[in-house]
Amino acid sequence: MSLVVVVGAGPVGLSAALALRGHGIPVVVLEADPEDRERPGSRALFVHRETLGLLDAMLPGLAAEITSYGRTWHTRRTLYRGREVYARTFPPPSGPPPFTSLRQTDTERFLRAACEGAGVEFVWGARVAGLSTSETEVRLTGEDGRVWTGAYAVAADGARSAVRRELGIPMEGTHGEGFHVVVDVADVPGAELPLERVFHYEHPGVGGRSVMRVPFTGGFQVDLQCRDDDAQEEYGTEEAVRRWLPGVVGDGYGERIMWVSTYRFLRKVAASFTDPHGRVLLAGEAAHLFPPFGARGMNSGIADAAAAAEAIAAGTGEAVARFAEVRRAAGLFNSAAAGTALDHLRPHRRTVRVRQRAAAALAPVLPWCGSWLEHAPYGPRNGAPAVAGRKY
Template sequence: MNPVVVVGAGPVGLSAALGLRARGLPVVLLEADPEGRERPGSRALFVHRETLALLDGMQPGLAAEITSYGRTWQTKRTLYRGREVYSRTFPPPSGPPPFTSLRQVDTERFLRAACERAGVEFVWDARVRGVRTTETGTFLTCADGREWSCEYAVAADGARSAVRRGLGIPMEGERGEGFHVVVDIADLPGAELPSERIFHYGHPGVGGRSVMRVPFTGGFQIDLQCRDDDTQEDFGTREAVGRWLPAVVGDGYADRLLWVSTYRFLRMVAASFTDSHRRVLLVGEAAHLFPPFGARGMNSGIADAAAAAEAIGAGTAEAVAAFAEVRRAAGLFNSAAAGTALDHLRPRRRTVRLRQRAAAALAPVLPSCGSWLEHAPYGPRGGAPAVAGGRY
């Protein structure tokens, strides 16, 4: 039996390889970077319950490994210009947690170990440059001249996917204005911040920009929403973060930075999630790009991976076509939901800004107003296609 080739050893590619091995299929995973690569921080912190269930279906016990390391906080708070408008503390879960919070580098560590246990063959320093498909198979060419042939391939090679470009599949969507700064910060020894997620509209310490703080195992992440005319030099470098960070979390953290990055508001979905011969399946950021509001990025990518493994396991063009249709519908839903969240976070209409201000004023007497301010930044969840991954 020819192996299935997975391109890309990020969390989505690792999940695809694991899902294929769970179906007894041999897998070769090609990764452009060397084996000893150092991975940076990440925007993907949350692994949701639905995703944990998918991973546990690929390798029983994997969800428990991840959740025993990750962090599940019980308190959510929302503030508006320095004043609390929403707070809720949930009881500890009696069963599987609704999510676990850990850095993407740690999620990848668990997934890679699971793949090694499952017998996935890793090939490092294998940057794919070309791809060709026929009715009977797929042919991949690496930058160093190595070639791989297989019946099916899974493209999990990220936003600049060489496989997608090689197949001539365009991305469709839009690019928004402005950017966010994302910072991973290690805890101060003996002085951990409260284990709670905080969203702060118009934080007065950073000139009225909105800020989110999310804990993860060993530290926390800050997401700063910049304005259209802000520059990365003023907000997105390590030096710049060191200047504005104390106003958000207090002194002592400027030298605890683990990672600093920025992201822009891309909402793009591939025109097709497979090629004309139904031999290559696009998953994760090779197939869709949208802001990580509501933890949609990695979670939807792992749902793609699970569906791709199922389709390849079926071994028919019809199954691959069904995968492409269903997962593209999920991608379009998530893109639209992220757009709704973006309209709330960066309101262009004066009516939206007035509604936020009114909701903040009424929150002490109308809890539903505070609840709306709490949930709106993540976009709608209901109405997603009933597919692997549930909400994603």
């Protein structure tokens, strides 16, 4: 088959390239950044079992390589105003783990090595500035005038996708009020925190703001939910983090901070996942933006990548149209699920806050109340449209 151009060398673009090579299709990856770019921060942490299965289908053994490096914890704990309302420890799985947790930079490292081994060509410093499609090909032009032509293109160039912009495809959806602060913290050797995920509603150590702690290989991530009227300079700078972090994880971590970032809840889905000629397929954040709770972003993006490769390998307009229908349905489901989670995390209705308080009070005698408090912040997992084929 003719060459396929993948735009973007993040985890979704790398997965698309690897999947295409698995179908025997020649691939070139265009990345706007230089080859020696720095990629600080964990960003996406979780690679879920379903995603591991997709990656292993692209390159057998890749899932085992990633999981052997990542961390899988078996205890989930939820607290409310300093009191535990849910805790459950699961036995180690007999087969593939339900997920593995590692920084996105490490996931990309494994994927890039797999792509290089599979014969994927990379072009670094290739920022797309123009694009045209026809019934038979895609033509991409770089800022420096270079031109790449392929039978298809996969747009995996992120939230500010140049490809999506050139196609004139709008993003549809909403954004939430307020912001969250994400902090990567390195472990203190010999004094690692328990290997468990902890969600704490209205944590007394940070003025009643909710906070989550998640381990990854080499450290942990803290996600602080700020209030609508909080100022970013009071919570979202490294200096500010040093002030409030001890109230969450104790002393000794101020000098272990690796990365600080802020984000707002965006829920947006592209109006179309392909161009009118069916030659460009959108994937990952070029196609949808979700809040990080529930780990829907990268996992759904890799599912997009796998489905795009299958459609391109089929080589028909019907297959591409089916890809666009299926993956947009999944995107809309994930967007709605993220909205449900947002309504729980940032309740603007007094009735929701009252339900949370009542559930916390009743959790010791009614375990399902604690279970509801544990699961609600991540949104529903089941019930995706049957057309989507999978939960992401």
